Amino acid sequence: MAGPLPLGDPAPSDGRLPADLPIDASVPFSAYLHIPFCRVRCGYCDFNTYTSGELRGARQEDYADTLAAEITLAKRVLSDAGALRPMDTVFFGGGTPTLLPAGDLARMMAVAVDAFGLTDGAEVTVEANPDTVTPQVALTLADAGVTRLSIGMQSAVPHVLAALDRTHRPENVRTAVDAAKDAGLAVSVDVIYGAPGESLADWEASLDAALALDSDHISHTPSSSRTARSLPVRSAAVRCRGRMMTYRPTCTSLPMRGWQQRASNGTS
Ligand SMILES: C[S@@+](CC[C@H](N)C(=O)[O-])C[C@H]1O[C@@H](n2cnc3c(N)ncnc32)[C@H](O)[C@@H]1O
Ligand code: SF4
Numbered sequence: 001m002a003g004p005l006p007l008g009d010p011a012p013s014d015g016r017l018p019a020d021l022p023i024d025a026s027v028p029f030s031a032y033l034h035i036p037f038c039r040v041r042c043g044y045c046d047f048n049t050y051t052s053g054e055l056r057g058a059r060q061e062d063y064a065d066t067l068a069a070e071i072t073l074a075k076r077v078l079s080d081a082g083a084l085r086p087m088d089t090v091f092f093g094g095g096t097p098t099l100l101p102a103g104d105l106a107r108m109m110a111v112a113v114d115a116f117g118l119t120d121g122a123e124v125t126v127e128a129n130p131d132t133v134t135p136q137v138a139l140t141l142a143d144a145g146v147t148r149l150s151i152g153m154q155s156a157v158p159h160v161l162a163a164l165d166r167t168h169r170p171e172n173v174r175t176a177v178d179a180a181k182d183a184g185l186a187v188s189v190d191v192i193y194g195a196p197g198e199s200l201a202d203w204e205a206s207l208d209a210a211l212a213l214d215s216d217h218i219s220h221t222p223s224s225s226r227t228a229r230s231l232p233v234r235s236a237a238v239r240c241r242g243r244m245m246t247y248r249p250t251c252t253s254l255p256m257r258g259w260q261q262r263a264s265n266g267t268s
Contacts, residue, residue: 015077023081028088031112033067035097035105039129043165044192044223049095064104068111075115086117090124092146098132106144113145125150125188131168133176138183148186150219151176155191156209157202163195164223177213188217195223 037060038049050058078084090112097105105126118124125148126141133149141149153173155161161170173189180187191210193203210218 015073017077017081017083021081023083025083025085029083029085029116030089030091031087031116033090033092033097033108033112034095035063035092035100036095037063037099038094038096039099039131040165040167044195047093047095060100061104063100064107067108071108071111071115078116084116086119086122087112088119088122090118090122092124092126094127096129096132097126098128098137102137102140102144105146106140109144109146118145123147128152128176129168130170130172130176133172133179135179135182138179138185142183142185146185148188148216149176149180150188150190151180151215153189153191153206153210153213155195155198155202156206157198160195160198160202160206163197164192173209174213177215186217187213187215188219189213189215190219190221192221192223 034048036047036049038051041049041051052060075084090109092105092108109124124146126146127150129152133151138149151173152168154164154166156170156173158170161168177187177189189210191206193206207220210220
Protein backbone atom coordinates (compact mmCIF):
# COMPACT_ATOMS: atom_id res chain seq x y z
CA MET A 1 0.00 0.00 0.00
CA ALA A 2 1.44 3.38 -0.98
CA GLY A 3 2.22 5.64 1.99
CA PRO A 4 0.89 9.17 2.56
CA LEU A 5 2.43 12.07 0.68
CA PRO A 6 5.38 13.71 2.48
CA LEU A 7 4.76 16.99 4.30
CA GLY A 8 6.19 20.12 2.71
CA ASP A 9 5.40 23.44 1.10
CA PRO A 10 2.66 23.21 -1.51
CA ALA A 11 4.01 23.51 -5.05
CA PRO A 12 3.12 26.86 -6.72
CA SER A 13 0.16 26.35 -9.06
CA ASP A 14 2.11 27.78 -12.02
CA GLY A 15 5.11 25.51 -11.29
CA ARG A 16 7.57 28.44 -11.11
CA LEU A 17 11.00 27.93 -9.55
CA PRO A 18 11.98 29.83 -6.37
CA ALA A 19 13.11 33.35 -7.35
CA ASP A 20 16.38 32.98 -5.40
CA LEU A 21 17.33 29.63 -6.97
CA PRO A 22 20.84 29.94 -8.43
CA ILE A 23 20.84 28.95 -12.12
CA ASP A 24 24.16 27.76 -13.56
CA ALA A 25 23.84 27.08 -17.28
CA SER A 26 27.16 25.17 -17.25
CA VAL A 27 25.70 22.42 -15.01
CA PRO A 28 24.63 19.39 -17.09
CA PHE A 29 20.88 19.01 -17.46
CA SER A 30 19.37 15.59 -16.70
CA ALA A 31 15.74 14.58 -17.00
CA TYR A 32 14.18 11.92 -14.77
CA LEU A 33 10.83 10.60 -15.99
CA HIS A 34 9.01 8.60 -13.32
CA ILE A 35 6.69 5.75 -14.31
CA PRO A 36 4.89 4.78 -11.08
CA PHE A 37 3.40 1.38 -11.95
CA CYS A 38 4.25 -2.18 -10.92
CA ARG A 39 2.46 -5.47 -11.35
CA VAL A 40 3.41 -6.53 -7.80
CA ARG A 41 5.03 -4.54 -5.00
CA CYS A 42 8.27 -6.01 -3.61
CA GLY A 43 8.46 -5.81 0.17
CA TYR A 44 11.87 -4.09 0.24
CA CYS A 45 11.00 -1.33 -2.21
CA ASP A 46 10.50 2.27 -1.10
CA PHE A 47 9.86 3.78 -4.51
CA ASN A 48 6.67 5.69 -5.31
CA THR A 49 4.79 3.06 -7.27
CA TYR A 50 1.25 1.69 -7.53
CA THR A 51 -0.19 -1.69 -8.42
CA SER A 52 -3.41 -1.86 -10.43
CA GLY A 53 -5.46 -2.22 -7.23
CA GLU A 54 -4.04 1.05 -5.85
CA LEU A 55 -4.77 3.37 -8.77
CA ARG A 56 -8.12 4.64 -7.42
CA GLY A 57 -9.52 5.38 -10.87
CA ALA A 58 -6.29 6.65 -12.46
CA ARG A 59 -5.52 4.89 -15.74
CA GLN A 60 -2.09 3.70 -16.86
CA GLU A 61 -3.12 4.33 -20.47
CA ASP A 62 -3.51 8.07 -19.71
CA TYR A 63 -0.06 8.40 -18.20
CA ALA A 64 1.88 9.27 -21.38
CA ASP A 65 -0.42 12.26 -21.98
CA THR A 66 -0.16 13.35 -18.35
CA LEU A 67 3.63 13.20 -18.44
CA ALA A 68 3.69 15.05 -21.78
CA ALA A 69 1.71 17.89 -20.15
CA GLU A 70 4.21 17.93 -17.27
CA ILE A 71 7.12 18.15 -19.72
CA THR A 72 5.43 21.11 -21.43
CA LEU A 73 5.05 22.81 -18.05
CA ALA A 74 8.70 22.10 -17.19
CA LYS A 75 9.82 23.58 -20.50
CA ARG A 76 7.92 26.81 -19.81
CA VAL A 77 9.21 27.08 -16.25
CA LEU A 78 12.84 26.45 -17.28
CA SER A 79 12.51 28.85 -20.19
CA ASP A 80 11.12 31.60 -17.91
CA ALA A 81 14.06 31.01 -15.55
CA GLY A 82 16.60 31.18 -18.40
CA ALA A 83 17.61 27.58 -17.70
CA LEU A 84 16.43 25.80 -20.83
CA ARG A 85 19.12 23.60 -22.40
CA PRO A 86 19.49 20.15 -23.99
CA MET A 87 19.38 17.01 -21.88
CA ASP A 88 22.72 15.26 -21.18
CA THR A 89 21.07 12.22 -19.63
CA VAL A 90 17.51 10.91 -19.53
CA PHE A 91 16.37 8.29 -17.04
CA PHE A 92 13.00 6.53 -17.18
CA GLY A 93 12.68 5.13 -13.65
CA GLY A 94 9.96 3.58 -11.61
CA GLY A 95 8.12 1.66 -10.72
CA THR A 96 8.45 -0.38 -13.84
CA PRO A 97 8.59 1.79 -16.99
CA THR A 98 8.38 -1.28 -19.22
CA LEU A 99 4.96 -2.11 -17.77
CA LEU A 100 3.69 0.59 -20.15
CA PRO A 101 3.62 -0.18 -23.88
CA ALA A 102 7.02 0.63 -25.40
CA GLY A 103 5.19 2.98 -27.77
CA ASP A 104 4.09 5.12 -24.79
CA LEU A 105 7.72 5.40 -23.61
CA ALA A 106 8.78 6.31 -27.15
CA ARG A 107 6.13 9.05 -27.24
CA MET A 108 7.28 10.51 -23.90
CA MET A 109 10.86 10.46 -25.15
CA ALA A 110 9.86 12.31 -28.34
CA VAL A 111 7.99 14.95 -26.32
CA ALA A 112 11.00 15.46 -24.02
CA VAL A 113 13.45 15.72 -26.93
CA ASP A 114 11.13 18.16 -28.69
CA ALA A 115 10.90 20.28 -25.53
CA PHE A 116 14.53 20.32 -24.40
CA GLY A 117 16.71 18.79 -27.13
CA LEU A 118 19.34 16.12 -26.50
CA THR A 119 23.13 16.47 -26.49
CA ASP A 120 25.23 14.24 -28.76
CA GLY A 121 26.09 10.98 -27.03
CA ALA A 122 23.46 11.47 -24.31
CA GLU A 123 22.76 8.40 -22.18
CA VAL A 124 19.07 7.44 -22.17
CA THR A 125 18.20 4.69 -19.68
CA VAL A 126 15.00 2.73 -19.09
CA GLU A 127 14.50 0.61 -15.98
CA ALA A 128 12.88 -2.75 -16.64
CA ASN A 129 11.52 -5.78 -14.87
CA PRO A 130 12.93 -8.96 -16.52
CA ASP A 131 9.42 -10.24 -17.31
CA THR A 132 8.60 -7.19 -19.44
CA VAL A 133 11.43 -7.10 -22.00
CA THR A 134 10.80 -8.80 -25.35
CA PRO A 135 12.92 -8.34 -28.48
CA GLN A 136 10.17 -6.07 -29.89
CA VAL A 137 10.12 -3.90 -26.75
CA ALA A 138 13.92 -3.54 -26.89
CA LEU A 139 13.84 -2.62 -30.60
CA THR A 140 11.07 -0.04 -30.10
CA LEU A 141 13.02 1.57 -27.26
CA ALA A 142 16.25 1.62 -29.28
CA ASP A 143 14.41 3.23 -32.21
CA ALA A 144 13.09 5.88 -29.81
CA GLY A 145 16.64 6.86 -28.81
CA VAL A 146 17.05 4.77 -25.67
CA THR A 147 20.71 3.71 -25.25
CA ARG A 148 20.66 1.58 -22.10
CA LEU A 149 18.41 -0.84 -20.23
CA SER A 150 18.70 -1.31 -16.45
CA ILE A 151 17.24 -4.69 -15.52
CA GLY A 152 16.05 -5.71 -12.04
CA MET A 153 17.64 -9.14 -11.56
CA GLN A 154 18.05 -8.92 -7.72
CA SER A 155 19.16 -12.55 -7.23
CA ALA A 156 19.55 -15.84 -9.07
CA VAL A 157 18.50 -17.95 -6.07
CA PRO A 158 14.80 -18.91 -5.87
CA HIS A 159 14.41 -18.69 -2.06
CA VAL A 160 16.11 -15.27 -2.05
CA LEU A 161 13.82 -14.02 -4.82
CA ALA A 162 10.86 -15.30 -2.81
CA ALA A 163 12.11 -13.51 0.34
CA LEU A 164 12.25 -10.29 -1.70
CA ASP A 165 8.67 -10.89 -2.99
CA ARG A 166 10.03 -11.06 -6.53
CA THR A 167 7.71 -12.76 -8.98
CA HIS A 168 9.80 -12.54 -12.15
CA ARG A 169 11.00 -15.74 -13.76
CA PRO A 170 14.79 -16.00 -13.20
CA GLU A 171 15.34 -17.30 -16.75
CA ASN A 172 13.78 -14.10 -18.12
CA VAL A 173 16.82 -12.12 -16.93
CA ARG A 174 18.95 -13.76 -19.63
CA THR A 175 16.13 -13.31 -22.19
CA ALA A 176 15.84 -9.60 -21.36
CA VAL A 177 19.61 -9.04 -21.43
CA ASP A 178 19.94 -10.78 -24.81
CA ALA A 179 16.99 -8.82 -26.27
CA ALA A 180 18.56 -5.55 -25.14
CA LYS A 181 22.00 -6.45 -26.51
CA ASP A 182 20.51 -7.60 -29.83
CA ALA A 183 18.78 -4.22 -30.12
CA GLY A 184 22.14 -2.48 -29.60
CA LEU A 185 21.41 -1.28 -26.07
CA ALA A 186 23.94 -1.16 -23.24
CA VAL A 187 22.84 -3.28 -20.28
CA SER A 188 23.03 -2.86 -16.53
CA VAL A 189 21.70 -5.43 -14.03
CA ASP A 190 20.63 -4.70 -10.44
CA VAL A 191 21.40 -7.21 -7.71
CA ILE A 192 20.53 -6.94 -4.01
CA TYR A 193 22.51 -8.58 -1.21
CA GLY A 194 21.53 -9.24 2.39
CA ALA A 195 17.94 -10.43 1.86
CA PRO A 196 16.39 -12.41 4.72
CA GLY A 197 17.78 -15.97 4.62
CA GLU A 198 20.49 -15.24 2.07
CA SER A 199 23.81 -16.97 2.76
CA LEU A 200 27.20 -15.92 1.41
CA ALA A 201 27.04 -18.95 -0.91
CA ASP A 202 23.70 -17.65 -2.23
CA TRP A 203 25.22 -14.22 -2.86
CA GLU A 204 28.21 -15.75 -4.62
CA ALA A 205 25.83 -17.74 -6.83
CA SER A 206 23.92 -14.57 -7.73
CA LEU A 207 27.11 -12.68 -8.39
CA ASP A 208 28.37 -15.48 -10.65
CA ALA A 209 25.05 -15.49 -12.52
CA ALA A 210 25.16 -11.69 -12.92
CA LEU A 211 28.75 -11.84 -14.21
CA ALA A 212 27.81 -14.60 -16.66
CA LEU A 213 25.31 -12.23 -18.29
CA ASP A 214 28.26 -10.18 -19.57
CA SER A 215 26.46 -6.89 -19.02
CA ASP A 216 28.16 -3.48 -19.16
CA HIS A 217 27.46 -2.65 -15.54
CA ILE A 218 26.29 -4.37 -12.33
CA SER A 219 24.60 -2.32 -9.62
CA HIS A 220 24.77 -4.13 -6.27
CA THR A 221 22.99 -2.66 -3.29
CA PRO A 222 22.30 -3.89 0.24
CA SER A 223 18.75 -4.88 1.00
CA SER A 224 17.17 -2.23 3.18
CA SER A 225 14.78 -4.80 4.62
CA ARG A 226 14.53 -4.47 8.39
CA THR A 227 15.30 -8.17 8.80
CA ALA A 228 18.54 -7.84 6.83
CA ARG A 229 20.57 -7.14 9.95
CA SER A 230 20.22 -10.78 10.97
CA LEU A 231 22.22 -11.73 7.90
CA PRO A 232 25.96 -12.26 7.61
CA VAL A 233 26.45 -8.72 6.33
CA ARG A 234 28.50 -7.59 9.29
CA SER A 235 30.96 -10.49 9.27
CA ALA A 236 31.42 -10.14 5.54
CA ALA A 237 31.99 -6.43 5.88
CA VAL A 238 34.65 -6.93 8.57
CA ARG A 239 36.63 -9.28 6.37
CA CYS A 240 36.40 -6.64 3.72
CA ARG A 241 37.58 -3.73 5.90
CA GLY A 242 39.70 -1.27 3.97
CA ARG A 243 38.16 -2.44 0.74
CA MET A 244 34.95 -0.42 0.57
CA MET A 245 32.95 -2.19 3.32
CA THR A 246 31.06 -4.42 0.97
CA TYR A 247 30.51 -8.15 0.71
CA ARG A 248 33.76 -10.12 0.49
CA PRO A 249 32.72 -12.02 -2.65
CA THR A 250 31.96 -8.73 -4.35
CA CYS A 251 35.20 -7.00 -3.52
CA THR A 252 37.34 -10.01 -4.41
CA SER A 253 35.49 -11.45 -7.41
CA LEU A 254 34.86 -8.31 -9.39
CA PRO A 255 38.39 -6.80 -9.50
CA MET A 256 39.80 -10.30 -10.17
CA ARG A 257 37.62 -10.49 -13.24
CA GLY A 258 38.62 -7.08 -14.48
CA TRP A 259 35.62 -5.13 -13.18
CA GLN A 260 36.09 -1.65 -11.79
CA GLN A 261 34.08 -0.12 -8.98
CA ARG A 262 32.26 3.14 -9.62
CA ALA A 263 30.55 5.32 -7.01
CA SER A 264 26.76 5.22 -7.11
CA ASN A 265 24.96 8.27 -8.47
CA GLY A 266 21.63 7.15 -7.04
CA THR A 267 20.33 5.65 -10.26
CA SER A 268 20.97 2.10 -11.38
C1 LIG B 1 12.64 0.89 -9.79
S1 LIG B 1 13.40 -0.66 -9.71
C2 LIG B 1 13.71 -1.16 -11.40
C3 LIG B 1 13.04 -2.06 -12.25
C4 LIG B 1 11.87 -2.93 -11.92
N1 LIG B 1 10.85 -2.23 -11.22
C5 LIG B 1 12.31 -4.15 -11.18
O1 LIG B 1 12.34 -4.09 -9.96
O2 LIG B 1 12.59 -5.17 -11.81
C6 LIG B 1 15.06 -0.15 -9.41
C7 LIG B 1 15.94 -1.01 -8.58
O3 LIG B 1 16.03 -0.48 -7.29
C8 LIG B 1 16.48 -1.48 -6.42
N2 LIG B 1 15.81 -1.31 -5.12
C9 LIG B 1 14.56 -0.90 -4.90
N3 LIG B 1 14.32 -0.83 -3.56
C10 LIG B 1 15.44 -1.21 -2.96
C11 LIG B 1 15.81 -1.37 -1.60
N4 LIG B 1 14.97 -1.07 -0.61
N5 LIG B 1 17.02 -1.82 -1.34
C12 LIG B 1 17.87 -2.10 -2.34
N6 LIG B 1 17.59 -1.96 -3.64
C13 LIG B 1 16.39 -1.52 -3.95
C14 LIG B 1 16.16 -2.81 -7.05
O4 LIG B 1 17.38 -3.50 -7.26
C15 LIG B 1 15.52 -2.43 -8.37
O5 LIG B 1 16.00 -3.23 -9.44
S1 SF4 C 1 9.09 -4.21 -9.32
FE1 SF4 C 1 10.80 -2.71 -9.00
S2 SF4 C 1 9.82 -0.72 -8.57
FE2 SF4 C 1 8.22 -2.33 -8.42
S3 SF4 C 1 8.08 -2.74 -6.24
FE3 SF4 C 1 9.56 -4.21 -7.13
S4 SF4 C 1 11.62 -3.21 -6.99
FE4 SF4 C 1 10.04 -1.64 -6.61
